[in-house]
Structure formats: C-alpha cells, structure tokens
Amino acid sequence: MSSYQSKREQLNDILSNKEYQVYYQDNRSLLDRIWDKLSEWLGKLLKSIFQSFDPGTTVGNSILSVILIVILGALIIGVVAIVMIFLRKRRLKKLQPFSSSNQLEWDYQRHLAVASQYAMEKEFRLATRHQFLAFLLILDDRNLLLARLWKTNWDYYDELKQKDITLARDFYQLALFFEKTTYGEQQISEEDFNQYQNNIEQWMKAIAQTYQSHTEIGER
Template sequence: MLDANKAREELKDILETREYQIYHNNTKGLMEALWEKAKQWIAEQLLKLFPSFESASSASGPILIAIIIVVIILLTMAALFMMPTISRNKMLRNKKPLQSKKEINWSYQRHLIEAKKQEDLTEYTLSTRHLFLALLLYFHEKNWLEARIWKTNWDYYEELRKVNQQWAVQFYDLAAFFDEVTYGERKVQKDECLQFQTEVRKMLGEHEQTLERLGEST
C-alpha cells in the first residue's frame, strides 16, 4: 500500500514538473495548429466548390468535422465497392484459361458436347470450364481474337474490345466468373452452371444471328 502511494506521488511530481508541462503544452499546441491548418484547407476547398460558402476562416469546427466524417465514409464505401473489381482485373491479367494443347485443338462444338457430358455427371465446375472454352474458341474461329496458351483472359478481353465493345463486356463478366471458379475455392452449383450455360449459348446465338444478317445484307 505504501509503495502504491509512493508511486502515485512520484507520478504526480513528474506531471507537475516544468519540463513535462512544456512538453505537454508544445504537443498540444502542435496538434491544435495542425487541426487549424486542416480545417483551413478543407474550408478553402469548400469555398472553391461552393462560392456561397462564407469564408474559410468562418467555417465552424462542428460543420467541418461532420464534412470530414462524411468524406471518410464515402471514401471507405468507394474503396469497398472497387475492391471486387480490382480483384477481378488482377485475376484476369494473371490467369491463363487454356492449360493444354488438347483444349485449344478442340473445336468449340466439341467443348459444348463435353460441357453437356460433365453436366449430366453433375460435374458443374468442369461443365462451366468447357462452356467458357467453347465461347473462347468460337471467337477464335471467327477471328475476333487469337487463342494462345500463354494468353490471359485480359488479353482476350482487349482483343475482343477492338471488335465489339458490348461483346467484350459480356465476355468480361463470364471470364470473371470462370476465373473465380477455376482458380478460387468456389464450387459451382447446378443453378449457377445452368445460368452460365444460358449466357454462353445466348452469346453464341446472338453472334450467329449477327453474322446471318451481315451475310444477307452483302
């Protein structure tokens, strides 16, 4: 008990020393100065955005604090919103969909047949893989992109974008799901596989109809 009282008295003496008070006041003064500068800068930016804002010096602390909190929340939400897109882009840039010469030598029709076979065996992940490769090799056969083992889905997206922006966007979405399934830990469920199949066959059908219309017009 005596030791505790002695320690308390010593701590009190330290806090009351001139050196500590000078350090405390200097630190407090520095923080206050930085806060004032921060408020001044924010107020000046608000003045640029909103000319009706009275002046940088007249901005009240509570208003600026509220604005800072709102900005932080918005930036956090934007970062969280962008993270999946950044992750997708990174995966599309690094992963290569074609893993062997066998896969690239198959026609897109053969990949469709294999996709149906794997679906009947309830191997939905493999079925999804062959569906995507069917779409990729269909584009290759139409000379809209050039399939190579060393290329990534981002390479194919960039090539397809030069041909048709809408097709490239659709391909991007399917490629993102394909990469997530192939290189992630996601297991494809039956309804996801059927939805993916619908999207792939829809793209194939739309492209064939486009080609037929172009053929009729020439």
C-alpha cells in the same frame, strides 16, 4: 541580483520542468491532427465561398464533419474499387484458359457436349470450364479473336475490345466467373452454373447470327 530577477528565474525553472511542459505539448493522435487540419482547410474554403458560413459554430462544425465523412468515405470506396480492379486484371493477365493443346484442337460443339455431361454429373466446376472454352472457340471461329494456348483471358478481352465493346464487357465478367470457379476454388451451385450457361448460350446464338465463320468466309 534583485529579488524580482531571482523569483523570475525560479519561476522559469519550475515551468521548464517536465510535469509543467507536458501541458504545452500536442497530445493529439495523428488521426486527430489530420482531421483538424482537414477541417481547418475545408472551413476556410467554405468561408471563402459562403461569407456567412462560420466553422466555429456548432452548426458549422457539424456541416464540416458531415462533408469530411462523405469525402473520406468516397475516397475509401474509390481506393478499394481501384485495388479490386487491379487484382482482377492481374488475375486475367496471368492465367491461360486452355491448359493443353488438345483442348484447343476440339471444336466448340465438343466442349459444349462435355460441359453438358459434367453438368449432369453435378461436376459444375468442370462444366463451367468447358462451357467457357466453347465460348472462346466460337469467338475464334467467328474471327472475333485468335485462340492460342499461351494467351490469357486479358489478351482475349483486349482483342474483343477492338471488335465489339459490349461483347468485351460481358466477356470480362464471364471470364472472371470462370477463373474464380476454376482457379479460386469458389463453390458453384447448379443455379449458378445454369445462369452462367444461359448467359454464354445467349451470346453464342447472337454471335452465330451476326458474324460469319471461317468456313463461310472461305466458301465465298
């Protein structure tokens, strides 16, 4: 074996050792690799659109970083929003606002009277419950939905969408507040309740002026 071949083999043996091979390994973290891949893809895309764009420069690299941060931020916000909407829909689909047939048999005026009484006693969680049940019952009275013991607020929301989309959107928010205070143990202040009561009463007045009740239709 020639001296050249012998030295070459020795060099290959040395370079194959672990302490030397480590320099050829990619020691970047997974996030670093993903970031570099996205930067490379975005850089090529921008260069194909803007021929003067050079991702290798300091300015070009800064532009890529800003764009990627904005895109990732928007994606994170979008995912969080989708998850929140999903969780809210699941909550609406599971819980029935009427817990007993007695509550369903009352008319909305009686629920309003009970809500006022609880509000005077500073029992705002119970006041909120009866205020919302009164709202459901006037919606039933005006043929905007059909109140039933087994139905959830999501069922009612779905019915309202067929009749009045604006009312349905406000109902959705009112139902979420009702469920957070009733089932989620969220603390409710007197100011919160007064605002909630005012919103519902405004809708009840508008509904009474716009839609006929079962009785009025029957008399005709």
